[in-house]
Amino acid sequence: MSIFVDSDTRVVYQGLTGSQGRYYGLLNRDYGTQVVAGTNPRKAGADVDGVPIFATVAEAVEAAGATASCIFVPAPGVRDAVLEAAAGGVGLIIAITEGVPAHDEAYVYNRLRRDHPDVRLIGPNCPGAISPGQCNIGITAGHIALPGGPVGIVSRSGTLTYQALYELKQQGIGVTTCVGIGGDPVPGTSFVDCLEAFENDPETEAVMMIGEIGGSAEEEAAEFIERSMTKPVVAYVAGVTAPPGKKMGHAGAIVSGGRGTAAAKIEALERAGARVGSNPTEAGRLMAETVA
Amino acid sequence: MDLFEHQGKELLADYGLPVPPGAVALSVDEAVEAARRLCPPVAVKAQVHTGGRGKAGGVKLAADLDEVRTHAKAILGLDISGHTVGRLLIEKASDIAEEYYASFTLDRSARRHLGMLSAQGGVEIEAVAEADPDAIARIWIDPVEGLAEPACRAWVEAAALPAEIAPAAAEVLSQLYRAYADADADLIEVNPLIRTADGRIAVLDAKVTLDANSAYRHPGYAAYDDTQPRDERERAARARGLQYVGLDGSVGVIANGAGLAMSTVDVVNQVGGRPANFLDIGGGANASVMAAALEVINNDPAVRSILVNIFGGITRGEEVANGILEALQRVTIEAPIVIRLDGTNAAEGRTLLEPRLDHRLMMEPTMLDAARRAVELADGASPPVPAESATPPESAAPASQPESAMPPEPAMPPESAAPAPSEPGGPW
Numbered sequence: 277m278s279i280f281v282d283s284d285t286r287v288v289y290q291g292l293t294g295s296q297g298r299y300y301g302l303l304n305r306d307y308g309t310q311v312v313a314g315t316n317p318r319k320a321g322a323d324v325d326g327v328p329i330f331a332t333v334a335e336a337v338e339a340a341g342a343t344a345s346c347i348f349v350p351a352p353g354v355r356d357a358v359l360e361a362a363a364g365g366v367g368l369i370i371a372i373t374e375g376v377p378a379h380d381e382a383y384v385y386n387r388l389r390r391d392h393p394d395v396r397l398i399g400p401n402c403p404g405a406i407s408p409g410q411c412n413i414g415i416t417a418g419h420i421a422l423p424g425g426p427v428g429i430v431s432r433s434g435t436l437t438y439q440a441l442y443e444l445k446q447q448g449i450g451v452t453t454c455v456g457i458g459g460d461p462v463p464g465t466s467f468v469d470c471l472e473a474f475e476n477d478p479e480t481e482a483v484m485m486i487g488e489i490g491g492s493a494e495e496e497a498a499e500f501i502e503r504s505m506t507k508p509v510v511a512y513v514a515g516v517t518a519p520p521g522k523k524m525g526h527a528g529a530i531v532s533g534g535r536g537t538a539a540a541k542i543e544a545l546e547r548a549g550a551r552v553g554s555n556p557t558e559a560g561r562l563m564a565e566t567v568a
Numbered sequence: 569m570d571l572f573e574h575q576g577k578e579l580l581a582d583y584g585l586p587v588p589p590g591a592v593a594l595s596v597d598e599a600v601e602a603a604r605r606l607c608p609p610v611a612v613k614a615q616v617h618t619g620g621r622g623k624a625g626g627v628k629l630a631a632d633l634d635e636v637r638t639h640a641k642a643i644l645g646l647d648i649s650g651h652t653v654g655r656l657l658i659e660k661a662s663d664i665a666e667e668y669y670a671s672f673t674l675d676r677s678a679r680r681h682l683g684m685l686s687a688q689g690g691v692e693i694e695a696v697a698e699a700d701p702d703a704i705a706r707i708w709i710d711p712v713e714g715l716a717e718p719a720c721r722a723w724v725e726a727a728a729l730p731a732e733i734a735p736a737a738a739e740v741l742s743q744l745y746r747a748y749a750d751a752d753a754d755l756i757e758v759n760p761l762i763r764t765a766d767g768r769i770a771v772l773d774a775k776v777t778l779d780a781n782s783a784y785r786h787p788g789y790a791a792y793d794d795t796q797p798r799d800e801r802e803r804a805a806r807a808r809g810l811q812y813v814g815l816d817g818s819v820g821v822i823a824n825g826a827g828l829a830m831s832t833v834d835v836v837n838q839v840g841g842r843p844a845n846f847l848d849i850g851g852g853a854n855a856s857v858m859a860a861a862l863e864v865i866n867n868d869p870a871v872r873s874i875l876v877n878i879f880g881g882i883t884r885g886e887e888v889a890n891g892i893l894e895a896l897q898r899v900t901i902e903a904p905i906v907i908r909l910d911g912t913n914a915a916e917g918r919t920l921l922e923p924r925l926d927h928r929l930m931m932e933p934t935m936l937d938a939a940r941r942a943v944e945l946a947d948g949a950s951p952p953v954p955a956e957s958a959t960p961p962e963s964a965a966p967a968s969q970p971e972s973a974m975p976p977e978p979a980m981p982p983e984s985a986a987p988a989p990s991e992p993g994g995p996w
Contacts, residue, residue, distance in 0.1 A: 352784055377782035378674055379752050383711045385679045390712060417880070417912045433827025438879050438911060439935075459826070461676050488827055491676045514830040517837040518846070555835050557936055 277479030278407035278453040279428065279470070280368060280396065281344065285411045288313040288336040288366065290357045291348030292324050300348065300372070300415050301327070307418040309411045313340040333364030344368035346404065346413050351375040354400055358384050358464075362392040370413050371400035371464070381462035388464070397464025403434045403456035416441070416454065424450035426481035426567055430470035432459045432493065436486045436514060436556065443560025444484065449567060452480045459488060467497035475505055482508045482566050484559065485550070489515030489538050498544035508566050509550040512559040513541045569778045571792055572615040574657040576756075576776030583747035585740060586770045590659035599640035600633055602658040608632050609661040612639040616651040617797055624648040629661060651797065662772060667760035668729060669693050669704075670741060672748040681709040683745065685727040689760035715745040733763055740769045752782030801845065801868055808860035810847060817842025818946040820865035820874040820903065822858075824849050824883065832877045835935055841943030844871045854887060859895035866901050873945035874905045877935055885909055885917025893924060904945050906930045908938035 287304070291297035292314025302325055305311040313336035314324055320331035330336045333345055345361040347354060347369065354376045361369045381400065388395055398405055404414015409423030415434075420441045427449055431437040437456045444451060455470050457463045467485060474480045483505075487494040494513060501509050516538040542552050551566065553559030571579065574592050581587045589606060592615070593599035603610045614626030621627055626648050628639040636658070646653045667690030675682035686704045688696045696703050705727035709715050717738070724738045740761070748756045755777040762772045783789040798806065805812030811826065815833070819841045823829035829848040836843045845868065849861050865874055878888050888909060904927065909917045921931055932938035 351781065375781045377752050377785075378754065378779050379711065379749065379782070382674060382679060382681065386710050386712045420911060431827075433825065433830075435823070435825025435879050436827035436831060439828060439831070442879070442910060461674055462679050486827070488830060493676075496677065512831075514827050514834060516834045517843075518830055518833065554838060555936065556831060557934065 277425070277477050278410060279473040279477050279480070280398070280453060280455065281405045281407050281411040281413055283308075283310075283407075283410040284343075285368070285413070286310045286312045286341050286343045287346055287413055288315060288330075288333055288340065288342035288344070288361075289327075289346050289348060290315050290333065290361065291350075292316070292327060293319050293322070293329060294348060294350075296372075297348035298324055301346070303418075304346075304412050304414070307412040308409075309413060312336070312342050333361045333366060337365040342366055344370065344413065347371040347373060347400070349373060351377075355380040355384055358397060359387060362388055362395045362397075367394065368396050368398070369464070370398045370402070370404050372402065372404055372414050373399075374401040376400045376460065378461040381460055381464075385462050385464060396469075398455060399458045399460075399464060401460045402458030402463070403437050405453060405455045406451075407453040408451050414456070416456070420445060421454060422448070422450040425452040425479045426450065427484055427563060428452045428470070428474035428477065428480040428482075429454035429484045429486070430467055430474070431456050431486035432463075432467070433486055433488050433514060434458075436488075436512075439556045440484055440486050440512070440559070443556050444563060447560050447564040449560075449563060452477060459490075461491070463493075467493050468500045471497060471500055471505060471509070475507055480507065482510065482563065484563055485509055485511040485545075486556075486559075487511060487513040487541055487545075489513070489518055489541070490536055492536060494541035495544045498541075498548040498550070501545070501550055502548035505549075509545075509548075510559055510563045510566055511542075511545045511550045511552045512556055513538045513545070513552065516542075516554075569780045569789070569792055569796065570617045571774075571776040571778065572617070572655065572657075572795065573613065573774055574615055574655075575792055575795070576774035577657075577771060579751060579776060580744070580747055580756075580771055580774055583743055583750070585743050585747065586768065587774075588660045588662050588770055588772070590657050593640065593656045593658050594654065596637055596640045596644065599644075599656050599658050600636050603630065603633055603636040606658060606660045608636065610636060611657075611659045611661050612636060612643060613657040613659060614643050614646060614648060614653040615655040615657055616648050616653055618649045618651050621648050626653060662762060662770060663765040664760075664762045664772070665765045665767075666730070666763040667772075668727075668737075668762070669696070669757075669759045670744060670761045671755065671757040671759070672709075672745055672753070673755045673757075675708065678708050681711060681745075681748070683707040683709060683715070683723065683741070685723060685729075685741065687728050687730075689762075693759060709745070711749070714749070715742060717742070720745075730763070733767065733769060736769050737761075740771075751776075752779045752786065753777060754779050801864065804867060805847065805864045808864060810849060810857075810861055810864060812848075812864060813846040814868075815843050815845050816870070817844045818870055818872040819942050820844045820847075820868065820871040821877070822847050822849060822861045822865065822874065823877040824879065828877060828879055832875065832935065832939070835939045836875065836943060839936070839940045839943050841939070841946055844868055855891040855894035858888070858891035859898045862892075862895045862901055862905075863899050866899060866903070871903050872947075873903050873942045874901065875938055875942035876905060876907045876909075877938060878907070878909050878911070880909070880911030880914060880917075883912065885911065885913035885915070886920055887917075889917035889920040892921065896924075896929070901928075904928050904930065906932060906938045906942040906945065908932050908935050
């Protein structure tokens with residue numbers, strides 16, 4: 277089992293004709309992902325290594341049966357690409373692109389909630405989602421993940437997602453699904469969304485959570501863990517020794533209410549019952565103990 | 569991207585907000601000339617990217633040109649929390665009757681924009697929030713809907729601003745939100761927003777932070793970028809397109825991805841070292857990027873060893889290795905380099921590096937091992953070049969690593985110290 281993506285997921289790539297989209301889209305196909313279509317309004321009717329290109333996501337849904345979209349278009353086009361995908365009829369949108377303005381993210385988040393409440397957006401600025409052995413959407417190198425579970429991974433950081441997969445593989449531990457939610461200010465999918473999905477996934481026995489400094493997503497996750505999780509959570513938070521980052525003025529200090537430091541996040545997670553490793557390797561070892 | 573007060577005010581003025589007349593001055597003479605045109609009394613205000621300038625003596629009122637000269641002399645070059653004042657705003661003095669507080673920022677938890685308004689302005693808003701949280705009226709704004717007029721009026725009412733200026737305040741706040749939304753600001757904070765003695769509303773101070781990701785649709789932002797305060801190392805790194813934050817230790821850190829770079833900095837600290845920097849080379853580390861990164865680190869005289877921590881996701885190990893080798897040909901690196909290379913095709917990458925390994929270029933199997941070795945080298949090498957023959961790094965076996973420097977629990981059990989580079993057909 278898995279969350280969000282599995283062997284039935286049929287993916288259309290927005291931006292498949294670009295260099296990044298083509299490279300990763302075909303890599304995803306090599307992994308076994310059902311790469312059924314690409315979109316480009318100016319290249320409809322063409323194909324990318326046999327993958328048909330349509331003008332719109334709606335056409336890809338209609339003609340190729342796409343159920344999910346993966347976005348590789350440049351940052352200025354992401355807002356419209358997400359809205360097009362949602363309107364086009366896919367249920368899952370994974371936006372890999374980095375550098376999307378925060379105001380666009382906030383707009384998209386609220387538009388989806390209002391007009392397409394059943395559509396899930398993951399990202400932007402994320403490595404994607406992989407259910408090892410079934411489906412890999414995005415830029416994660418598939419071979420660093422062992423299939424079969426019993427651990428689910430959710431991570432805010434790109435390379436640390438790989439590091440987490442690697443640490444689990446070193447310990448011989450398989451993964452149900454690994455979701456990179458991205459570290460941007462308004463991600464489409466939060467830690468809490470993923471924790472909830474893992475809690476409800478019968479194959480997932482424990483969750484590895486990789487956080488980092490800034491914002492309060494880890495603290496919100498801690499509240500959820502304490503309130504609603506029965507499955508064990510092992511966490512790692514990067515940035516313990518980072519110097520105080522960009523201060524968002526006085527308003528920012530009030531919004532975060534003293535939250536946002538690694539120490540505060542670790543304390544909140546430990547108080548909620550999660551085990552927190554002081555580095556990725558230790559987190560991997562704690563997970564090995566947890567699922568032993 | 570933080571703007572100076574005068575830049576923030578110019579931006580707000582473009583959106584029709586009432587800003588007192590003023591001019592920027594980079595020298596005492598410019599300050600006097602600006603004051604002459606404005607006609608004193610004027611305020612002489614230090615332009616720095618930090619708060620607390622009033623307390624530090626960075627804001628003075630000048631009744632005449634002599635006073636402008638005196639204050640400008642005193643404030644230019646002043647150190648305010650580590651920021652040296654290099655520019656002044658000379659501004660027509662305002663006749664303040666009351667001071668309010670207004671701001672807009674993104675509330676990440678609520679996924680909406682948050683407006684805060686208080687009749688108690690001109691003081692630190694944190695203090696107000698603590699002493700009297702109800703004195704701050706908050707409004708959450710759906711970015712799809714925007715700030716509707718009735719909601720804005722209700723917000724002003726909730727903040728208990730004097731009834732006679734409420735309509736004017738609501739108008740100004742609408743303009744302020746428009747500026748915040750249109751300009752892709754992370755933060756616009758006006759403290760104080762004032763009512764003048766003759767009943768007008770004006771923006772007396774402005775803290776504006778813009779979202780650098782939106783620069784593509786705001787051509788004017790390049791000018792703001794040029795005035796960002798950065799140390800020399802950060803400027804050099806930026807010129808090469810690298811994400812670099814200068815720190816004050818002796819272990820240079822290069823990693824791919826912000827999370828891994830941050831984690832590497834943590835681990836260096838955990839094993840008892842002090843990082844000299846945070847440097848993220850991003851995805852697709854090719855030779856020129858790696859060379860640029862090594863160059864930037866090499867130019868930092870405090871660096872005693874360099875830790876390269878690469879986890880190839882899609883980036884392939886042999887490309888990373890070739891990048892390092894090519895970089896070494898292009899640049900003479902003063903400090904010894906410790907490499908940890910994992911992920912896609914790491915075995916191929918290690919094979920390429922192995923013939924070149926010596927006491928200047930080392931490889932370790934894991935992030936923790938590499939961090940320990942780099943810290944050891946940094947500690948052992950007081951004057952960088954000559955000392956290395958006296959203390960050959962090879963003799964410093966991992967066993968001599970001070971245990972006390974490790975976290976209470978041994979973070980690195982021996983059994984997980986894989987994969988050995990020689991492992992036949994290893995996991996990669």
